[in-house]
Amino acid sequence: MRLSGEQAPSIAARLFRPAHREPAPAGPPTFGCFVDRAGQNLDHGYLVLFPAGGSFTGEATAELWPHGAPVVLAELVSAAIEAGARPAEPGEFTYRALRNGRLDLARAEAVRDLVAARTLFQARVAFAQAEGAVAERLAPLRESLEEWIARAEAAVEFVDESETHLPPAAFRAAIDRALALCRELLEGFRTGRVVRDGATLAIVGRPNAGKSSLFNRLLARERAIVTEIEGTTRDTLEESIDLDGIPARLVDTAGLRDRADRIELEGVRRARQAREEADLVLLVLDGSHEADPEDLAAATEAAEADPRTVVVVNKCDLELAAGRDLPHPRALRVSAKSGAGIAELKAELRGRLTGGAVVEDPIITDARHARALERTVGSLEGAVRANDAGLTEELVLEDLRQAIHELGTITGEFDAEQLYDRIFSKFCIGK
Ligand SMILES: Nc1nc2c(ncn2[C@@H]2O[C@H](COP(=O)(O)OP(=O)(O)OP(=O)(O)O)[C@@H](O)[C@H]2O)c(=O)[nH]1
Numbered sequence: 152m153r154l155s156g157e158q159a160p161s162i163a164a165r166l167f168r169p170a171h172r173e174p175a176p177a178g179p180p181t182f183g184c185f186v187d188r189a190g191q192n193l194d195h196g197y198l199v200l201f202p203a204g205g206s207f208t209g210e211a212t213a214e215l216w217p218h219g220a221p222v223v224l225a226e227l228v229s230a231a232i233e234a235g236a237r238p239a240e241p242g243e244f245t246y247r248a249l250r251n252g253r254l255d256l257a258r259a260e261a262v263r264d265l266v267a268a269r270t271l272f273q274a275r276v277a278f279a280q281a282e283g284a285v286a287e288r289l290a291p292l293r294e295s296l297e298e299w300i301a302r303a304e305a306a307v308e309f310v311d312e313s314e315t316h317l318p319p320a321a322f323r324a325a326i327d328r329a330l331a332l333c334r335e336l337l338e339g340f341r342t343g344r345v346v347r348d349g350a351t352l353a354i355v356g357r358p359n360a361g362k363s364s365l366f367n368r369l370l371a372r373e374r375a376i377v378t379e380i381e382g383t384t385r386d387t388l389e390e391s392i393d394l395d396g397i398p399a400r401l402v403d404t405a406g407l408r409d410r411a412d413r414i415e416l417e418g419v420r421r422a423r424q425a426r427e428e429a430d431l432v433l434l435v436l437d438g439s440h441e442a443d444p445e446d447l448a449a450a451t452e453a454a455e456a457d458p459r460t461v462v463v464v465n466k467c468d469l470e471l472a473a474g475r476d477l478p479h480p481r482a483l484r485v486s487a488k489s490g491a492g493i494a495e496l497k498a499e500l501r502g503r504l505t506g507g508a509v510v511e512d513p514i515i516t517d518a519r520h521a522r523a524l525e526r527t528v529g530s531l532e533g534a535v536r537a538n539d540a541g542l543t544e545e546l547v548l549e550d551l552r553q554a555i556h557e558l559g560t561i562t563g564e565f566d567a568e569q570l571y572d573r574i575f576s577k578f579c580i581g582k
């Protein structure tokens with residue numbers, strides 16, 4: 152339990168009886184007893200005090216470490232409220248850290264993502280962002296833009312002195328580099344988006360193709376009922392899986408067929424809906440059957456028409472399935488029973504979700520950051536056009552200012568004063 156604010160130490164002191172010595176205003180954990188609202192001893196644990204300026208929020212902070220039973224924590228929270236605290240708003244500690252200048256906006260957002268991480272890969276990416284990876288990657292871009300803004304300012308200010316004019320070729324080269332970096336980061340966002348938000352994968356196909364078996368195999372547990380009876384799965388089933396770091400929602404569906412009772416009809420309707428909403432559709436074919444020309448044609452067609460389709464030929468542990476030609480060049484042969492081809496299938500799914508590119512860990516995972524980068528690109532392109540058309544520096548300057556403003560919204564640290572300092576420190580205006 153954490154208390155932050157001026158009164159944090161005094162409120163914490165009312166909930167805690169030290170065993171040996173009074174806790175220092177800052178320093179190592181003090182062992183003692185936590186007490187309830189009636190003053191009764193409730194639990195053993197530690198109290199840790201952080202001074203203002205030396206805590207996560209930047210304010211005086213008290214951390215209470217009881218054993219962690221929810222009822223004890225609830226009682227301690229009530230006792231703290233009675234002593235003058237109030238419950239924190241969602242994310243309020245991080246918000247205070249931001250307001251107190253301990254974090255930039257992108258790092259604060261990363262803390263949020265780190266807390267919500269569902270896969271280790273997500274946690275690693277969010278951790279790098281919480282360490283400042285976003286601002287770090289944007290720093291050279293900002294510096295370059297600030298420099299060119301400063302030079303454009305000078306050109307506008309001293310319009311009659313030809314030597315202050317922007318050198319068009321060098322300017323163009325610098326902005327092209329800036330654009331390339333923005334686009335690279337945006338390209339990484341393709342991966343970043345699925346790393347952060349996850350993906351939905353629907354498993355569809357004919358009855359008995361082995362959809363539920365594949366579902367179970369990908370989950371690595373016997374979640375769905377599997378039988379040799381057609382129409383076993385009637386309702387859609389959903390489970391979360393970790394697809395090599397990408398969190399995914401896997402949906403098993405009822406087999407698609409026409410003759411069916413009312414329950415199954417509803418199942419088929421839900422299956423179609425799941426297919427509509429999915430990021431990827433695993434179309435499962437039973438490879439052990441004599442090739443049903445209609446099925447194969449439909450699979451090929453589906454794969455051609457809908458880029459989300461992944462054609463999976465199942466039951467390749469059986470001779471007939473192992474020997475047959477694949478209906479589509481990108482189709483995959485698997486066996487839900489033996490596990491053959493499953494690793495390749497996972498790699499294919501991951502590759503499709505991340506755009507196939509072998510990217511390093513993504514830097515940009517947040518849609519807000521991506522939109523800001525897109526707007527930065529738009530403004531930079533405007534600056535290039537103005538420059539190429541030989542328009543006045545005033546117009547170029549306007550676009551550059553817009554670009555750096557957009558960029559600044561990512562970390563929330565754009566500050567005109569800082570920019571002006573830079574301008575005047577770099578330029579010998581008196582000359
Ligand atoms: N040999 C072999 N049999 C499999 C494989 N996958 C599934 N089966 C068998 O195929 C039959 C149907 O499997 P299910 O997973 O229930 O098929 P389904 O597509 O979910 O069927 P519905 O729910 O009825 O649409 C079962 O008897 C499974 O044991 C496989 O890879 N190899």
Ligand SMILES: [Mg+2]
Pocket residue numbers: 362363364375376377383384404405406
């Ligand atoms: Mg099934």
